[in-house]
Amino acid sequence: MVDHIRMAVAGVGNNVSALLQGIEYYRPGPGDPSLVGVTHPELNGIRVEEIQCVAAFDVDPTKIGQPLTEAIHGSTNNFPQIVDLVGESVTVEQGILSDQIRPSGVEQVVQRLRDTEAEVLLLSLPTSRPAAALAYAEAALSAGVAVVNCSADPVAREPGLLRRFASASLPLLGDDLASQFGSSLIHRALLDLLARRGLQIDGTYQVNLGGNEDFRNLRDAGAPKLTSKLNVLSTVPGVASLSVIPSGGHVPFLMDRKVAHISIEGRGWAGSRVAVDVRLEVQDSSNAAGVIVDLVRIAADGRRRRVGGFLGAASTLLKSPPPAEDGWER
Numbered sequence: 001m002v003d004h005i006r007m008a009v010a011g012v013g014n015n016v017s018a019l020l021q022g023i024e025y026y027r028p029g030p031g032d033p034s035l036v037g038v039t040h041p042e043l044n045g046i047r048v049e050e051i052q053c054v055a056a057f058d059v060d061p062t063k064i065g066q067p068l069t070e071a072i073h074g075s076t077n078n079f080p081q082i083v084d085l086v087g088e089s090v091t092v093e094q095g096i097l098s099d100q101i102r103p104s105g106v107e108q109v110v111q112r113l114r115d116t117e118a119e120v121l122l123l124s125l126p127t128s129r130p131a132a133a134l135a136y137a138e139a140a141l142s143a144g145v146a147v148v149n150c151s152a153d154p155v156a157r158e159p160g161l162l163r164r165f166a167s168a169s170l171p172l173l174g175d176d177l178a179s180q181f182g183s184s185l186i187h188r189a190l191l192d193l194l195a196r197r198g199l200q201i202d203g204t205y206q207v208n209l210g211g212n213e214d215f216r217n218l219r220d221a222g223a224p225k226l227t228s229k230l231n232v233l234s235t236v237p238g239v240a241s242l243s244v245i246p247s248g249g250h251v252p253f254l255m256d257r258k259v260a261h262i263s264i265e266g267r268g269w270a271g272s273r274v275a276v277d278v279r280l281e282v283q284d285s286s287n288a289a290g291v292i293v294d295l296v297r298i299a300a301d302g303r304r305r306r307v308g309g310f311l312g313a314a315s316t317l318l319k320s321p322p323p324a325e326d327g328w329e330r
């Protein structure tokens with residue numbers, strides 16, 4: 001039995017809803033709990049249910065002031081309710097505004113992180129809010145708190161910031177989650193397989209559709225996500241043409257489900273044609289929570305052991321980790 005991880009969250013969206021409900025879902029009850037869907041029931045000696053949320057920040061006026069247990073179902077969130085969250089809830093507090101970053105707003109977050117003795121700050125902001133993401137990371141650094149960045153905005157890929165986290169013995173893990181079983185993971189594995197078997201890949205594409213707020217945001221502001229997905233896919237050798245559409249559109253009817261179409265065309269022995277088409281359907285935010293639960297435990301463990309900067313154990317859980325030259329080992 002270890003001390004529970006004291007986690008703060010910035011961005012009370014679908015990812016956080018799926019994470020907190022999942023932690024409750026896996027809490028041991030009478031009999032053996034089912035651990036189906038958990039990659040590591042125990043990681044660095046820490047179990048899934050040993051993560052506790054001690055502070056929450058958002059900028060949506062309908063979430064601020066609400067108990068976190070209610071805010072996770074509010075506003076644009078549409079991850080389904082799978083359990084009732086029981087016990088005392090923290091209240092969602094005013095976060096750092098993306099377009100008006102004031103020192104007083106950052107200082108409030110620093111103070112709250114200190115007061116709640118948070119160990120890890122989970123940054124779960126919409127993608128394309130780079131200044132806000134960096135301001136939260138600075139607040140965490142001032143308060144002595146490790147950071148996990150879910151979004152595709154560069155935070156761990158800021159070399160100066162990463163060095164400062166390393167000097168402070170604080171982990172900084174990012175950027176952009178590689179979902180538990182997501183389209184880039186599958187696409188990459190298929191391209192690697194064709195290349196390894198000697199096939200020529202003439203062209204390939206990936207189109208993603210979903211009905212949650214992340215998809216609506218990525219439809220209009222998807223540039224960092226495109227870069228991040230290309231980081232995963234563009235290093236397969238011999239791919240003549242690659243196209244990635246992070247959000248092919250917002251389809252409200254899909255709710256929090258994501259549908260991805262992956263297509264690959266190539267040539268095998270004596271020029272014979274090969275085509276692969278895959279349709280992947282997942283609950284989008286569960287797919288995120290399934291890796292966040294590991295990243296938070298890796299970050300907390302690193303902070304407790306006073307190992308800072310980027311930690312190699314996190315690299316396969318992220319689409320865009322910092323380059324290894326930035327001082328971490330695989």
Ligand SMILES: NC(=O)c1ccc[n+]([C@@H]2O[C@H](COP(=O)([O-])OP(=O)(O)OC[C@H]3O[C@@H](n4cnc5c(N)ncnc54)[C@H](O)[C@@H]3O)[C@@H](O)[C@H]2O)c1
Nearest residue numbers: 011012013014015058060095126127150151177213214288
């Ligand atoms: N779902 C996945 O599988 C997946 C995979 C990889 C990365 N991601 C990334 O994770 C991030 C979070 O995803 P989500 O689905 O939870 O998004 P979401 O849109 O459901 O939630 C984002 C939350 O952040 C809040 N917010 C906006 N600006 C803020 C600020 N300045 N301070 C505090 N809160 C702020 C919003 O009000 C909202 O509550 C996104 O960047 C997404 O691209 C998700």
